[in-house]
Amino acid sequence: MASLAATYGRGAMTNHWGDIANSDCVIVIGSNPAENHPLSFKHVARAKDKGAKLIVIDPRFTRTASLADIYAPLRSGTDIAFINSIINYALANNLVNQDYVLTHTNASFLINPDFDITDGIFGELKDGKYSKATWGLQKNTDGTIKKDPTLADPACVYQQMKKYFARYDFETVSKITGTSVETLKKVADTICATHEPDKAAVIMYAMGTTQHTVGTQNIRTYAILQTLLGNIGVAGGGIDAMRGESNVQGSTDFGLLFHIIPGYLKCPAVEHVDLKTYLEKCTPKTADKQSANWWGNYPKYITSLLKAFWGDNATAENDYAFNYLPKTGGGYSHIAIFEAMEKGTIKGCLLLGQNPAVGGPNANIERKALGNLDWLVAVDLWETDTSVFWKRPGTNPADIKTEVFLLPAASSVEKEGSVSNSSRWAQWRYAAVTPPGEAKSDLWIISQLYKKLKESYNSGGKFPEPIVKLSWNFGGEEPDPNLVAKEVNGYFLADVDFPDKGKSFKKGDLVPGFAFLKDNGSTSCGCWIYCASYVNEGNMMARRKRSDPAKDTIGLNPEWAWCWPVNRRIIYNRASCDAQGNPYAPQKPVVKFNWETGKWAGDVPDGPWPPLKKQDGTNNPEGKYSFIMTAEGHACLFADLADGPFPEHYEPLESPVSNLMSKQQNNPAIKIWRKDEIGKSEQYPIVATTYRVSEHWQAGAMSRNLPWLAELMPNAFVEISNELAVEKGINNGDKVKISTIRGAIDIYALVTSRLKPFQLNGSTIHEVGIIWHFGYAGLVTGPSANELTPHVGDANTMIPEYKAFLCNIEKAIGV
């Protein structure tokens, strides 16, 4: 998501589930939708029925691969090399959508002439941090970016890309990924065929992409490829980030990550001493009048958020209570928190529906860390591996001092509220039944927690204001989710007139859209991107109207629930048109500019402004660029990330081979927590990856306790190739011991033709895949794959590298 935000301005699925059916080419990489997002496959199947090609790129031949037109195996951790070779192929053979690239991307921007990559490093790097001194863009005296619309200048992004990606030819890449040159070319030809303006490919990715030390740059390769092909903003195109759980999109929208607060606003840091400093740092600026630079509205969104949090206690005089917000000093990622817990600097932990004893990397360390806490509160449907960590096999409960509380929670069908899916749709749902026993909704639990905290702070304490002055008006003991949703949407806090829009509102009205939010304290909004979800007319998320397919030919279904932003079903949709507002794919238009009405027709356009050029082809000064969420209004082929403006292949932290691309073995911008826990290939020569299956859910607490699902997959297992099985004398169904430098587990072996050893630059490398759903608690139990995985994360997001590490395998003795 960090990658999509850096490239396009928003970190979310660009299109929506149903839109996959409009695609000409479905590319599945770093995901396994048939197994992990099975309902998405309904739409893949529809696309296939219409003739779309399905390409599956995966180390294992999965159930998704079983329906693929092309299956391309690759070694785990080599996505960048793989996709870079396709980018190179597209650039070298001019298989790009030229008009799109020129109109909608920063291909023509001139880069600092000193920019280069040497030995796998982009300029100056110190202690894992880039100075980024050479990554800048060249500017004119008026502050605008220097461009070369002919794309001929050697310093322009396009020429720099041609030079940069030329290093990734199929022959070299084949030696890295283990994919045959023929397959790489076949995949490249099929994908690049969608550079035709009226064709589109979609990329479906998930945790197989993100859970790497280069996870963000993995996605960057997808973004660059799709942008060059003109596949962003169009029907059947896009980059569809498939979220791992039904409301993960909602959780990030609402800031449940360590670096953001609701609406993808930045988490204030220690150096942001006041609101002014924070706004200066966080509000992007542009000198280009044709760039909408929507994030320039940042002050309105943070001010309205502060007003939602602290109500009347947030005033212009006190910076709208900006300093009531906690300031981060960094280091609150999952791994960092558990490292701190292990060191004893974190004393208490509140876990809601989370099971890190199974799901966390290096799970043995994380289980041990839980034992260093004074208290642990687990809010869950029932006991999970985490809430019973103190009596796990091999431990003596008397030795563990952590006081553990289990709060019974209501399940999803026992409470009302909204759930946001990967399509950015907020769908309202109602409680079907009342929760059993003492189980309570999350709202009730958080509300009670708040009220008790307030009681305690009322009688004193350090810095009580942020708690006692919080605005908390959600009804009685059982909070009303409608009141929460309304606060999220936002209210007018005074009578406000908008003469330019011809509208006026009364105090207490719900704000009809974020274009009406103010930075002067006259509006509140709990999450600006959800503004317009709950308006005076009613709860838009509760709508359930399907469109007439004859009229809504691309299946936008705008009256089914509601989606952010402002019910726009395909984001960046103005990029589906040329500079005059005509769709590249007239047979499946997303939007089209109507010169008579002066308005866009179709989906809610990504900004109301007219096209960049008039009908006669002359410049339209009223027009704005299409990627309104980036400062310069263009999709960023060249982008600002922690580990480089272009994606470079580095080996996973643990790898059996040396990096063929440069001397730099691993991503230079990652933080390595446990240097003595890096497995070497001499001892651990086999690549391992972890994955999920359709029969189980995440860390298994929900599915391993359901008899019908337990029946389908009662044990943990590792999938190994016939070749490795022969080498190690292993038969299907044998128990094997898998060991890494961090731990060892005994597990069933499933011997299969669906995995094949990779031929890498003359050596044979084996890869195995382990399902990670299992733990010691529940109806069916088994060893956890995460006892094996490393405590290392991506350079930008700190997402752990679950998907590529080194192991050894042997037939288990005595089991």
Place this chain on the structure above:
Amino acid sequence: MEENSNNQKAYLYDNTKCIGCRACQVACKQWKNLPAEKTEFFGGPGYQNPAKLSSSTFTLIKYHEEVEEDKLKDWVFFKEQCRHCLEPACVSACLVKALEKTPEGPVIYHENLCMGCRYCMISCPFDIPKFQYHKVIPLIQKCNYCYDRLEEGLLPACSQTCPSGAIKFGTRGELIEEARERIFKNPDRYVNHIYGEHEVGGTSTLCISSVPLEKFGVRDVGTTPIPSYSKQFLTAVPVVIIGAATFCTALYWIAKRREAVAEAENKTEIKEE
């Protein structure tokens, strides 16, 4: 017969659309409220579990890795379940009409009529009906196409839940046409055969597949309806050889069993209250 069978409810399982996710297996158990079985590792090739159909498992996805010259060509799936034959051997074998071929298509079971002889099990060429050996009053169990759901205008649970469109429910005649068209349009994708069109005289569970179903252990059962084998023989058997005593004993046994079934049902209802 032909015309009638064309209008019968049937379903077409297309394994080139199946993703092997087994949502159908779970949906079946959920709708029928069938208990889970205790399983271990995998009961068959690939991810197959349970190992076979049973009195609590009416449908089962089987897995097959199609390998050619040491190279994986495809991973294919097959949904095992009652075929709902047009001329069902089980119905023909049942002495007490506990099994019935309904005019709509599904072969259904009347548990209050069943005397537990298990002739249906022996007669079925597909080895589908299963017996509740573990119960005091055992019943025969098998898929009935969710006859109760069909009566309410709903799809069978498995076909309702299938996310990838591998199961299509409809009338038999239309589905055969559609199957033929799919094979015609994509001759490379399918074996040129509609399983169930002619097998044992035709079945209401149709299947088109990318590999011969023999790969999943499905036997070649021929195209002759099973009951026709016994018709001639049965008509030749003189009625008199059925001893009166045997007849009476059977009647008594059936009556007792019906009472027991009724009693058991009453008990269940009370318990549920």
